[in-house]
Amino acid sequence: MKILVGYKRVVDYNVRIQVKPDGSGVVTEGVKLSANPFDDIALEEALRLREKGIAEEVIIVGIGPADLTAHLRNGLAMGANRAIHVQTSEAIQPLTAARTFLKLVEKEQPGLVILGKQAIDDDANQTGQMLAALWDRPQATFAGKVEIADGKATVTREVDAGLEVIEAELPAVITTDLRLNEPRFIKLPDIMKAKSKPIDVVDFASLGVDAADHVKVTHYAAPPKRSKGVMVKDAAELVAALKSKGLL
Amino acid sequence: MSKILVIAEHLDGKLNGATARAVSAAQAVKPDAIDVIVLADAPDAIAAEAAKIDGVTKVLTVARAENAHALAAIYAPQIAKAAAGYTHVFAPSTTFGKDLAPRVAALLGVAQVSDVMTVEGSHSFKRPIYAGNAIVTVDVPADQTVVATIRTASWPAAASTGSAPVEALTVDATLPTHTRFVELHQGKSDRPDLQGAPKVVSGGRGVGSKENFEIIYKFADKIGAAVGASRAAVDAGYVPNEMQVGQTGKIIAPELYIAVGISGAIQHLTGIKDAGTIVAINKDGEAPIFEIADIGLVGDLFKILPELEQAL
Ligand SMILES: Cc1cc2nc3c(=O)[nH]c(=O)nc-3n(C[C@H](O)[C@H](O)[C@H](O)COP(=O)(O)OP(=O)(O)OC[C@H]3O[C@@H](n4cnc5c(N)ncnc54)[C@H](O)[C@@H]3O)c2cc1C
Ligand SMILES: Nc1ncnc2c1ncn2[C@@H]1O[C@H](COP(=O)(O)O)[C@@H](O)[C@H]1O
Numbered sequence: 001m002k003i004l005v006g007y008k009r010v011v012d013y014n015v016r017i018q019v020k021p022d023g024s025g026v027v028t029e030g031v032k033l034s035a036n037p038f039d040d041i042a043l044e045e046a047l048r049l050r051e052k053g054i055a056e057e058v059i060i061v062g063i064g065p066a067d068l069t070a071h072l073r074n075g076l077a078m079g080a081n082r083a084i085h086v087q088t089s090e091a092i093q094p095l096t097a098a099r100t101f102l103k104l105v106e107k108e109q110p111g112l113v114i115l116g117k118q119a120i121d122d123d124a125n126q127t128g129q130m131l132a133a134l135w136d137r138p139q140a141t142f143a144g145k146v147e148i149a150d151g152k153a154t155v156t157r158e159v160d161a162g163l164e165v166i167e168a169e170l171p172a173v174i175t176t177d178l179r180l181n182e183p184r185f186i187k188l189p190d191i192m193k194a195k196s197k198p199i200d201v202v203d204f205a206s207l208g209v210d211a212a213d214h215v216k217v218t219h220y221a222a223p224p225k226r227s228k229g230v231m232v233k234d235a236a237e238l239v240a241a242l243k244s245k246g247l248l
Numbered sequence: 249m250s251k252i253l254v255i256a257e258h259l260d261g262k263l264n265g266a267t268a269r270a271v272s273a274a275q276a277v278k279p280d281a282i283d284v285i286v287l288a289d290a291p292d293a294i295a296a297e298a299a300k301i302d303g304v305t306k307v308l309t310v311a312r313a314e315n316a317h318a319l320a321a322i323y324a325p326q327i328a329k330a331a332a333g334y335t336h337v338f339a340p341s342t343t344f345g346k347d348l349a350p351r352v353a354a355l356l357g358v359a360q361v362s363d364v365m366t367v368e369g370s371h372s373f374k375r376p377i378y379a380g381n382a383i384v385t386v387d388v389p390a391d392q393t394v395v396a397t398i399r400t401a402s403w404p405a406a407a408s409t410g411s412a413p414v415e416a417l418t419v420d421a422t423l424p425t426h427t428r429f430v431e432l433h434q435g436k437s438d439r440p441d442l443q444g445a446p447k448v449v450s451g452g453r454g455v456g457s458k459e460n461f462e463i464i465y466k467f468a469d470k471i472g473a474a475v476g477a478s479r480a481a482v483d484a485g486y487v488p489n490e491m492q493v494g495q496t497g498k499i500i501a502p503e504l505y506i507a508v509g510i511s512g513a514i515q516h517l518t519g520i521k522d523a524g525t526i527v528a529i530n531k532d533g534e535a536p537i538f539e540i541a542d543i544g545l546v547g548d549l550f551k552i553l554p555e556l557e558q559a560l
Binding site for chain 1: 259303319320321324342343346347348349350351352353355358359360361362363372376377378379380381382383384385386387389390392424426427428429430431432433434435443447455471479482483487489490495496498501503514515521524525526527536538539540541542543544545547552555556558559560
């Protein structure tokens, strides 16, 4: 079985995001970019399934600009067999990303697609669910544990009420939560090896996916700031402060 | 002319409070009608609760054995059918709504707006990106059905004094059998629900162990608070996952939030931005949590919490 993995590049989670003063966007020039943390987890899970003999091939997919190559090389160094780079200079919204993944799914016929539960730039949390709908296949979102056997995935999902277990017949879409696994570190020799692994560059326009923006972002603003409050010196003062606010 | 369909969230025959918050957001659109749809195997009791939410025009029930568990693959085709004639479909931005709404949107061939914080117009909304570090205004094309999840911490629950009519609805949708519910392990607790509680006490890595977390529970019980945690505390196995507060956990807006042994990482803070008063207890006076706390106290939590109980 093949596994297709979403491997998006985003602003690193440690970067303090600055909104441009004119409200046209956030500052991305010169900031550190990394793999979406949930996508590193998705890739790790796929690699483990390959190591267990459940999958033969792990293919990472990045939809983005020409300079995505270095990012995809990281995923290859982590252990993916090959990469598909759907090249476009435009930012892609989740519905478009899902339609793009569907095209790749039709071509590659994977048994499993593993995406992150959300990209930490748009925080949309949509692409996996949309792909599953368009593909008419099961979705197991927010996965904290995945077991594959007898043509189905048994997935433990992290939901508000606790942990939900569902069964999904393959092929299926799984989206990862943070506790699914801890991604491995890339080792130096693997970086060398990754240089010879194939990256298949596909022009986004050639896929025939409707690329119209489905929603328009008209303005960016900094969030309202919470100001620094007061410090109290001991428990008694804290209790008094809370009582005076009517909170205790 | 807007008509809004709000998807009811429920568990064990009870309506989830997030539904009334989604109704609040629907009211902000000033629509001609707000209908709540309840998909369940036995929807009557849930529908009766939904019928009381102020602002609801009517409650639609879809009773089917397949609807016993909230599986998006099963619910989505039914919602997509039921959405005909509506300009908006809203669901709460809980794990239930986040799982379901994108699947509905894709079936309708439209985009989905996640985590609506404010309604600027019938097709214009504000929502957070980058873990709440930027707020964007997004416009949905006027001719498209708006499918959105509602950031529950941004909206009060609509009151429960209404009495809307309840109607049974039959939707003609073929349901897949490829996805099956197996079981749900629920954290059972007599404490208030984290997502709706007016007071929350959360513990972080500083608490140190599962056993030590008792000190957090004890203090929370003393003041009638719900208990939450940072991701580090969940990852370390001190508490179960449903207690996580933050970007990838629960987004909450209690009147009082007490963070104990939590450093204040951006991903945690994004979950408590809307809290009324934030109190931080941390032994490190330089911890970033103090930059946003309304009241800070530097010291060892194992010393301070017992003292607090004493001082109550
Ligand atoms: C994509 C992504 C999503 C994330 N989502 C979330 C999320 O939803 N929620 C979340 O919380 N985190 C999330 N995180 C993790 C986040 O970045 C932090 O790692 C985490 O919040 C740290 O938890 P903590 O404050 O408990 O631990 P630490 O940062 O280790 O802080 C522990 C604090 O305890 C204090 N302390 C220690 N001992 C004592 C004592 N005896 N008395 C008083 N104080 C003491 C220390 O001074 C320290 O400040 C996410 C990270 C990523 C990458
Ligand atoms: N441009 C992209 N390139 C690769 N994967 C993507 C892209 N956009 C979305 N994805 C996948 O979809 C997941 C969810 O993204 P989102 O719905 O935008 O929050 C991500 O974690 C990725 O796995």
